[in-house]
Amino acid sequence: MKLTVIGGGSTYTPELTDGFSRLRDVLPIDELWLVDPDDRRRELVVGVSRRMFARAGHPGRIRATADLVEGVADADVVLIQLRIGGQAARLGDETWPHEACCIGQETTGPGGLAKALRTVPVALEVAEAVRRHAKPGAWIVDFTNPVGIVTRALLEEGHRAIGLCNVAIGFQRRFARMLDADPTRVRLEHVGLNHLTWERGVLLDGADALPAMLRDRLPELADEVELPAPLLRNLAMVPSYYLRYYYAHDRVFEEQRHEQPRAEKVMEVEQELLRLYADPAVDSKPAILAERGGAFYSEAAVDLIASLQSDRGDVQVANLRNDGTLPFLPDDHVIEVSATIGAAGPVAVPVAPLPADVQGLIGHVAGYERLALDAARHTGSAARGRELVERALLAHPLVGQWDRAEKLADLLLANNRDHLAWAR
Structure with a gap:
């Protein structure tokens, strides 16, 4: 192979x-x-x-x-x-x-x-x-x-x-530790869009352990995703860490204004990693690699590829075509859900109807994503490209205001012109 x-x-x-x-x-x-x-x-x-x-x-x-x-x-x-x-x-x-x-x-x-x-x-x-x-x-x-x-x-x-994203396998491993169980016994009811997902169930040997976890381990779960415990209790689900940008936008914005950007931290880690990789005595992954991010990605990648190649038919979380799984989205949209993985590709596990607020947020972000892809595939004039960027920005729930979208378009183009052929 x-x-x-x-x-x-x-x-x-x-x-x-x-x-x-x-x-x-x-x-x-x-x-x-x-x-x-x-x-x-x-x-x-x-x-x-x-x-x-x-x-x-x-x-x-x-x-x-x-x-x-x-x-x-x-x-x-x-x-x-x-x-x-x-x-x-x-x-x-x-x-x-x-x-x-x-x-x-x-x-x-x-x-x-x-x-x-x-x-x-x-x-x-x-x-x-x-x-x-x-x-x-x-x-x-x-x-x-x-x-x-x-x-x-x-x-x-x-x-x-x-x-493939490592958010789901990260949750699986953390939930398994909380349940004192081998990760192979834990399966997630994971649903949403990439970096906009919720854990609706934590199946331990087929039985949903999430209600008991929300009752008995609520503070710990809330700390894991850095969101308020009452929010998780209200949702009766565990949102991914990325939902902080929606559920706690103002707080996160203030944190970002006063913290070192993550990219700067990663740059520092990368320089140390490259120094270590140059050492001919280094023949295992350095401990500092854990600070680079992407925990458990290798395990997720191996499992996914092995199932595609050998038709294992097991359940993993993947990004795949909607094809009716979430009926409020177009069939060709890409969703992130638990799916059966075999040689023919992924088949989504059926998803029970979602609460109206979750449907609404997913639908809103999905609309933005479609406009974002239109902009990303643009090869025409600079004027039309800018219009597509503005429209996508306006559609994003974290922007949603025309004046802000215009300013963000200026900033985006100024910082990315070298990478966008139509904007040069």
Whole structure:
């Protein structure tokens, strides 16, 4: 099996390598290819990854290249983890929205739109290379944020794609610890859009443990997602951490104004990681990698790919076409829900009707996402591109005012012009 990672020079890649090493019985890999245009990072990451495979006794070969076609040629699975513009662009996403009194975040709100605009065209170029040069039927696994928008872009162009996020597996592992149970015994009733999800049930051996957890462990659950305990009690669900941007917007905005941006912290961690990767004695993932983010992503990726390749038919959380699962959304929208994963792809587990307020918020953000994808696929005039950006910003529930949308459009374009061909 050949597995290719696009964006393989990421300092996060050794987390994947570690998962592939530990779980090689679940997902046997003959060749792991790391594709990245940054020569220095690519060589440092491939070096430490090879040492990790050697230490684990993994028989697979690890190759690295800047050539996209060479990297995806005859691949069985291609995993996309892109960050167009690097951490510098992320820092912008987290800060320039503050000038319009909006939260700064790289996957939602104005910053999330900027990331979508930068990312979708590149992801589609990668996918086209996969279509032409990978094995027939090769899967594209998208871990590139904003996952829902990018995955829909891929599916709309007919690519065999599925989106993956680590929020659900993070919840599963934390809930398992709280229940003193092995994670394999815990299944989530997870529903929503990427980075806009709720846990409606925590099934322990098939029985829902969430009502008892909300009764007996409410403060702990609230602390996990940094939201007020009465809110969780009222919802009778556990919202993801990303719901803080909606349920506690003003508080989060004030926090952001006085805290170091996350991107700056990640830059500091990345420099230390690259220093460690350059050390020929380092043959395991450094402890500091945990500060880079993406906890349990390697386990989620291995499980997802193994089920796609071997038709296991188990239930995992993925980003996939709606196709009637949430009847208030179009069939072609991409949702994030629990799904049965097999060789033919994911099939959503049926979802019971959602409360009206949750439906409303999901529908509102889904409307924004559709406009965001229209803007991200734009290739025409600068004037029309700006109109699409303004419309998407206005539609986002974290913006919602014309004056603010206009100002945010100015800021977004000023900070991203180098990445948007139509805006130059």
